[in-house]
Amino acid sequence: MQGKKKYQEKLFNQFQLSERVPIDNFYRRLKEVLDLDYLYPLTKRYYGSSGQKSIDPVVFFKLCLVGYLENIISDRKLITHCSMRLDILFFLDYDIDEELPWHSTISRTRQLFPEAVFEEVFTKVFELCVSVGMFSGHTQAIDSAPVKANASMDSLELKVPEADLETHLREIRHISKGDKDKPLRQAKGNKADKDQQTLSASKKELQGIKSRNSKWAKDQDQRPGAGNKGSRYTSNKTHYSPTDPDARISVKPGKARKLNYLSQLTVDTSNHVITDIKAYHADGKDNQQLPDIVKRVQRRLWNSGLLWENCVADTGYSSGENYAFLEKNQIKSFIPPHGTYKGGPAGFTYIEAGNYWLCPQGKKVTFRKQKLEKGTLKDQYFTKRSDCKGCPIKQQCIGKSYEKRINITAYRKEYERNIARVNSPQGRYMKAKRQSTVEPVFGTLTQFMGLRKVNTLGIKQANKCMQLSAIAYNLKKYLKFIENHTKSGAASMQSIYFSLKAIIQYILRLFKPFNFSLQLNYTTK
Numbered sequence: 001m002q003g004k005k006k007y008q009e010k011l012f013n014q015f016q017l018s019e020r021v022p023i024d025n026f027y028r029r030l031k032e033v034l035d036l037d038y039l040y041p042l043t044k045r046y047y048g049s050s051g052q053k054s055i056d057p058v059v060f061f062k063l064c065l066v067g068y069l070e071n072i073i074s075d076r077k078l079i080t081h082c083s084m085r086l087d088i089l090f091f092l093d094y095d096i097d098e099e100l101p102w103h104s105t106i107s108r109t110r111q112l113f114p115e116a117v118f119e120e121v122f123t124k125v126f127e128l129c130v131s132v133g134m135f136s137g138h139t140q141a142i143d144s145a146p147v148k149a150n151a152s153m154d155s156l157e158l159k160v161p162e163a164d165l166e167t168h169l170r171e172i173r174h175i176s177k178g179d180k181d182k183p184l185r186q187a188k189g190n191k192a193d194k195d196q197q198t199l200s201a202s203k204k205e206l207q208g209i210k211s212r213n214s215k216w217a218k219d220q221d222q223r224p225g226a227g228n229k230g231s232r233y234t235s236n237k238t239h240y241s242p243t244d245p246d247a248r249i250s251v252k253p254g255k256a257r258k259l260n261y262l263s264q265l266t267v268d269t270s271n272h273v274i275t276d277i278k279a280y281h282a283d284g285k286d287n288q289q290l291p292d293i294v295k296r297v298q299r300r301l302w303n304s305g306l307l308w309e310n311c312v313a314d315t316g317y318s319s320g321e322n323y324a325f326l327e328k329n330q331i332k333s334f335i336p337p338h339g340t341y342k343g344g345p346a347g348f349t350y351i352e353a354g355n356y357w358l359c360p361q362g363k364k365v366t367f368r369k370q371k372l373e374k375g376t377l378k379d380q381y382f383t384k385r386s387d388c389k390g391c392p393i394k395q396q397c398i399g400k401s402y403e404k405r406i407n408i409t410a411y412r413k414e415y416e417r418n419i420a421r422v423n424s425p426q427g428r429y430m431k432a433k434r435q436s437t438v439e440p441v442f443g444t445l446t447q448f449m450g451l452r453k454v455n456t457l458g459i460k461q462a463n464k465c466m467q468l469s470a471i472a473y474n475l476k477k478y479l480k481f482i483e484n485h486t487k488s489g490a491a492s493m494q495s496i497y498f499s500l501k502a503i504i505q506y507i508l509r510l511f512k513p514f515n516f517s518l519q520l521n522y523t524t525k
Contacts (some may be wrong), residue, residue: 017090027038027066027091029479033128042120046112055101061121062092063101068450068472075103075455107456110243115460118467121299122277125474129273130304134481136270137306139430140297141438142313143267144286146260148453149247149462153259156239156249157190192245236283246459248282257295261454261462264289265445265470266297267438270314274441276300277464277470279454284436286316291325298329310334312434320376320411332429333418335346341415345406356381357406359397363387365406372406381406431481445469 021028039057047054066088067078079100082088086096094100129135234249234257241247247259262284266276276297280289296313301308311326312334318341326333344350348365349358358363365381372378383404388394398404409415421427445451451469453460 012328015096017086017095021087021090027087027478029483030475031091033479033482034062034475036121037115038124039121041115046114055105055109056112057109058091059094059101059104063106064110064468064471065475066091066474068469069476070212071448071450073450073453073455075106078106079103097341110456110461110464113464115463115467118309118464122467122471125471125478126275126300127304129481130306132478132482134271134273135268135301135304135306136476137268137301137304137308137523139269139312140275140308141267141269141432142264142290142293142311142317143434143438143442144262144264144280144289144316145442145448146250146258146282146431147451147462147466149241149244149259149261150453150457151241151244151247151259153234153249154258155241155243156234156500157242158238159238190242192240192242244457246281246457246462250282255259261459263442263445263451263464263466264293265438265442266293267441268438269433271477272441274470274474277466279459279466281459286313287319287322290317290322294326294329294331298331310430312430314434320409320414323414324411324510327414327417332421332470334421334427334434336422336431337415337419341409343412343416343419344408346367348406351411359383359404360392360393363391363417365404370406370410377410378407379410379412381408385489441473445473449473 036058037496039061043057063078063082066082067073067075070078070081072078072081079102083100089096092100126135236249239249241259244259247261249257250260250262251257260282262280262282262287264276264278264280265274267273268275276293278293278296290313298308308331311331315338316334318335318338322335325332340361345359347360350356351358354364355367359365363383364387365383368380368382370377370379385402387396388403391397422431449469449472451466454465456462456465
C-alpha cells in the first residue's frame with residue numbers, strides 16, 4: 001500500500017540535541033577535545049564593565065573555526081549555514097530555538113581582539129598536537145603563497161608627489177587613460193595614510209616603469225589582466241589601494257595582477273602539521289622574511305621541548321645572510337642557491353689558508369676590504385698592477401683595466417656548505433620532502449579551508465584570518481591522528497619518545513661540540 005507523508009507542526013516537542021548528533025560526528029568529537037575556557041581570563045580586559053553582554057569569546061572562536069572548516073569566508077553566510085546544522089549548533093552549545101549572534105558581531109569581535117589572542121589559540125592547539133606526538137620538530141619546511149586581499153584592482157589610485165602635482169601628472173599621462181580619469185571603481189573612502197599616497201620611488205625606478213610602459217602597449221585603457229596587451233601597467237611604486245592600503249600588487253607568470261597578501265607557512269614534515277603562519281606584505285621578498293620566521297618557529301618549538309635541526313625551503317629564501325643566520329642558530333639549511341651565485345671567477349683558485357685567489361698565470365688576487373653593495377656584504381680582492389702588466393691573457397681577463405678585481409659575497413663559505421648539503425643524497429631527499437609537504441598544505445588551505453581570500457582589511461586582520469585557517473587545519477589533522485592511533489596506543493608511546501628525545505638532545509648539546517646532533521630512529525608498529 002502506498003504511503004503518503006503529511007507534515008503538521010506540533011505545539012509541544014520533546015527534543016534533545018545531544019541525542020540527534022551521532023557519537024562519531026566530527027563536531028561532536030571536536031567538542032570533546034577542544035577546551036577554550038582559557039579565553040575568558042585572556043579576553044576579559046577587552047570588555048567594559050557595563051552595558052549589554054557581548055558574544056561569548058568561546059562561541060566567537062568556534063564560529064570562526066566552523067567557517068574555515070566549512071570553507072565559508074562570508075560572515076553572513078556562516079551564520080545562515082550554522083543555523084541549519086544540528087551538529088554545529090551542538091558544537092556551539094546552542095539549542096535549536098536559540099538565535100545565533102548577528103553576523104556583524106563576528107566582524108566587530110574579530111577587530112576587538114588583538115593578534116596576540118589568536119596567536120595564543122594557535123599555540124594551544126599546537127601544544128595539543130605535540131602532546132600526542134604529531135610533531136618531530138627536527139625538520140621544518142617553509143614556503144609562501146599569495147592570498148587575495150579584500151580590495152579591487154579597479155579602485156587603484158595614482159601616487160602623487162608632495163609638490164608640483166600638475167607637472168608630475170603631465171609627465172605620466174602616457175601610462176593609461178584609466179590613470180588620467182577617476183578609477184574604474186571609486187572607493188567609498190580613502191583609508192591610506194599620507195605616506196602611502198605619496199610617491200616615494202626614485203627617478204631611476206620611475207624611468208624603469210616608464211620603459212616597461214612603452215614596451216607594454218601604446219594605448220593602455222583596459223583593466224589589468226594577464227595576456228591583455230591593452231591593460232594598464234600597475235606597480236606598487238606608482239599605485240596604491242585606498243580601500244586596503246596594506247594590500248600590495250603582485251603577479252605570477254601567466255596570471256593577472258592582483259592585490260594580495262603574502263602568507264608565510266612553516267610545516268613539520270613528520271605529519272604535515274602547521275608550525276607557524278603569518279601574513280606579510282606581498283611586495284616583500286622571501287629571503288628578507290626568513291630570519292623573522294626562524295626566530296618565531298624556533299621559540300615555539302623550544303617551548304614545547306622540540307629541537308629544530310633542518311630547514312627546508314626553495315630558492316626564494318636563499319642568501320648568504322640567511323645561511324649564516326641559520327648556522328648561528330644551529331640549524332642546517334637545505335635551500336638551493338639562486339642563479340646569481342657563481343662561486344668565483346672561472347679559472348681562478350681560492351686559497352683558504354691565505355685568503356686569496358690564484359689566477360691562471362699564478363698571480364695572487366689578495367683581499368683588500370669588505371664593502372656593502374646594494375644591501376649585500378661583499379669581499380673585494382685586487383691584484384697588483386705590476387702583476388697584470390705584460391700578462392699574455394690580460395685582454396681576455398681584465399680588458400682595459402689596470403688590475404683584476406674580484407667582488408664576491410662575504411658568505412662564500414656558508415654558500416659552499418649549503419650547496420654541499422643540497423647536492424647530497426640527504427639534500428635530494430629533503431627537496432622531495434618539501435614538495436610533498438608544504439605545497440599540498442597550502443593547496444588545502446586555499447582551496448578547502450577558506451584561505452582563497454581574506455574577508456578583512458589590513459595586514460593585522462589578514463594575519464588573524466590566516467591563523468584561524470591554520471588552527472582549523474591542525475584540529476582536523478589532530479582528530480584524524482588520534483582516531484588512527486588511539487586503538488594501538490601508539491600516540492601515547494610516540495609522545496613519550498619525542499619528549500625523551502628532546503631532553504637527551506638538550507643534555508648532550510651542553511657537553512658536546514657545537515655541531516653535534518643526536519640521530520634517533522623510531523618506528524611505530
